[in-house]
Amino acid sequence: MKIAVVGIGLIGGSMALDIKTAFENVEVIGVDKNEKNAKKAKDLNLIDAIGELKDLQNADVVIVSVPVDVSIKVLSEVLDHVGENTLVLDTGSTKEKICESVKNHTKRRNYLAAHPIAGTEFSGPEAAIQDLYRGKTMIVCEVEKTAFKLQEIAFEIFQKLGMRIRYMDPHSHDKHIAYVSHLSHISAFMLGKTVLEKEKNEKDIFDLAGSGFASTVRLAKSSPAMWSPIFQQNKENVLETLTEYIQNLNEFKNLIEQDNFKKLYEEMENTNHIKNVLNGIN
Amino acid sequence: MKIAVVGIGLIGGSMALDIKTAFENVEVIGVDKNEKNAKKAKDLNLIDAIGELKDLQNADVVIVSVPVDVSIKVLSEVLDHVGENTLVLDTGSTKEKICESVKNHTKRRNYLAAHPIAGTEFSGPEAAIQDLYRGKTMIVCEVEKTAFKLQEIAFEIFQKLGMRIRYMDPHSHDKHIAYVSHLSHISAFMLGKTVLEKEKNEKDIFDLAGSGFASTVRLAKSSPAMWSPIFQQNKENVLETLTEYIQNLNEFKNLIEQDNFKKLYEEMENTNHIKNVLNGIN
Numbered sequence: 001m002k003i004a005v006v007g008i009g010l011i012g013g014s015m016a017l018d019i020k021t022a023f024e025n026v027e028v029i030g031v032d033k034n035e036k037n038a039k040k041a042k043d044l045n046l047i048d049a050i051g052e053l054k055d056l057q058n059a060d061v062v063i064v065s066v067p068v069d070v071s072i073k074v075l076s077e078v079l080d081h082v083g084e085n086t087l088v089l090d091t092g093s094t095k096e097k098i099c100e101s102v103k104n105h106t107k108r109r110n111y112l113a114a115h116p117i118a119g120t121e122f123s124g125p126e127a128a129i130q131d132l133y134r135g136k137t138m139i140v141c142e143v144e145k146t147a148f149k150l151q152e153i154a155f156e157i158f159q160k161l162g163m164r165i166r167y168m169d170p171h172s173h174d175k176h177i178a179y180v181s182h183l184s185h186i187s188a189f190m191l192g193k194t195v196l197e198k199e200k201n202e203k204d205i206f207d208l209a210g211s212g213f214a215s216t217v218r219l220a221k222s223s224p225a226m227w228s229p230i231f232q233q234n235k236e237n238v239l240e241t242l243t244e245y246i247q248n249l250n251e252f253k254n255l256i257e258q259d260n261f262k263k264l265y266e267e268m269e270n271t272n273h274i275k276n277v278l279n280g281i282n
Numbered sequence: 283m284k285i286a287v288v289g290i291g292l293i294g295g296s297m298a299l300d301i302k303t304a305f306e307n308v309e310v311i312g313v314d315k316n317e318k319n320a321k322k323a324k325d326l327n328l329i330d331a332i333g334e335l336k337d338l339q340n341a342d343v344v345i346v347s348v349p350v351d352v353s354i355k356v357l358s359e360v361l362d363h364v365g366e367n368t369l370v371l372d373t374g375s376t377k378e379k380i381c382e383s384v385k386n387h388t389k390r391r392n393y394l395a396a397h398p399i400a401g402t403e404f405s406g407p408e409a410a411i412q413d414l415y416r417g418k419t420m421i422v423c424e425v426e427k428t429a430f431k432l433q434e435i436a437f438e439i440f441q442k443l444g445m446r447i448r449y450m451d452p453h454s455h456d457k458h459i460a461y462v463s464h465l466s467h468i469s470a471f472m473l474g475k476t477v478l479e480k481e482k483n484e485k486d487i488f489d490l491a492g493s494g495f496a497s498t499v500r501l502a503k504s505s506p507a508m509w510s511p512i513f514q515q516n517k518e519n520v521l522e523t524l525t526e527y528i529q530n531l532n533e534f535k536n537l538i539e540q541d542n543f544k545k546l547y548e549e550m551e552n553t554n555h556i557k558n559v560l561n562g563i564n
Contacts, residue, residue: 206559261514274478
């Protein structure tokens with residue numbers, strides 16, 4: 001099987017690693033406009049060779065794993081270059097604008113819109129790890145628009161990587177993912193900012209930080225090149241979640257100001273229910 | 283060595299476990315107004331016997347690990363009951379009001395104000411674990427007000443538990459800890475609330491949640507009985523951090539509304555610096 005990965009970082013690189021393990025006779029070509037990244041990916045054995053868009057003609061599967069603003073530009077080009085039987089999938093954290101960008105492409109049926117709910121706060125080829133996808137969810141959008149035979153190839157890959165599949169329309173995907181993914185990143189980034197600003201004046205503050213702070217702020221290490229375009233493409237939904245989050249924080253602040261600690265207790269007790277829904281996520 | 287733990291939960295229970303391992307001939311008495319908790323602690327072998335305040339007379343060390351509102355009431359009572367050579371330490375996440383509560387007590391020199399920067403989001407005796415304190419920081423306040431011989435006992439325990447010690451005044455402690463601990467809890471609780479509220483209307487939203495969300499919202503599982511009194515006692519500092527946090531969130535929101543994604547990128551890039559300060563925290 002001939003795989004091409006366009007954008008060799010954490011997501012594409014980890015997927016290449018797992019496909020190499022799960023299938024026999026896999027050859028992986030890496031396409032990356034950042035030459036350093038491509039070379040690093042080669043050195044790390046994530047890919048077997050460095051290629052260009054014109055090499056996609058003979059690929060069985062092309063994985064497009066670039067920031068979502070780049071996806072919108074590059075996905076059509078990729079489809080222009082691939083063969084009649086090549087499966088193209090993207091892995092972006094937004095789906096509506098990306099699906100929109102190729103909806104009239106003559107090779108639309110070669111494309112599968114996908115979003116793996118997996119990752120770490122790190123990025124680049126050196127962040128790629130084995131088994132990143134095991135036990136995780138792959139969201140697939142507009143499955144009916146992909147050629148049946150190519151769906152089969154995609155699902156065999158996802159299954160061998162240990163993923164469960166959920167089908168959604170792109171609009172619902174972007175709405176829901178704003179709550180359970182995009183908002184967490186903003187919450188962490190601004191927590192990091194608030195504490196860093198304080199640190200400027202008060203030295204040694206981080207000596208007092210424990211595992212709770214580290215966990216809550218972890219996503220503030222994430223790549224701006226990946227996240228800025230996500231917030232842009234999912235602007236409307238992200239603003240909705242952010243408005244609700246700020247409103248809840250203001251209400252919590254009011255309760256403290258009014259010394260209403262009985263209500264504050266209840267608020268936290270109600271939210272403890274998150275225990276049940278987090279079971280099974282790690 | 284005779285140890286008494288007043289309030290047998292995650293913090294006191296874990297400390298009892300480690301002291302038993304680190305020292306020979308340790309006997310641990312548990313004092314808890316919740317009989318179920320005390321019995322559970324006995325069943326779990328965190329303590330050797332269930333006792334009462336009057337039994338503290340003969341203890342070498344008393345660890346007061348109760349919610350901070352209870353500390354303020356019970357710490358003076360504990361000091362009333364202990365012997366001349368008993369070390370009493372508390373483990374509360376606020377220090378100014380607790381130190382204030384015993385400043386005129388005739389046995390003030392028996393007391394050491396401490397705060398271990400360690401814990402998990404779980405609570406109760408069943409949450410107690412071995413080695414919770416290894417490699418963690420113990421903040422000690424007003425060390426000069428504790429009898430020298432009792433300081434020595436405390437530092438021997440902390441050292442054997444694998445902790446490093448940092449000295450602070452209670453006022454600075456409460457101010458700094460609001461940033462690196464108390465604010466993270468509010469941020470997580472309100473993130474949990476925002477997403478749970480959405481879930482009421484939109485089923486299955488949590489199927490889409492990944493490890494990033496789980497990490498950011500983890501502290502929302504924390505005990506309201508522990509955290510409501512902390513927010514109350516550290517009201518002023520917590521309100522300050524919360525005001526700054528909400529302001530930063532509003533500014534981030536404005537940048538998205540104004541399509542200023544260049545500045546948004548820079549904001550995130552600046553905050554990526556958190557990577558460096560988080561090194562060594564796990």
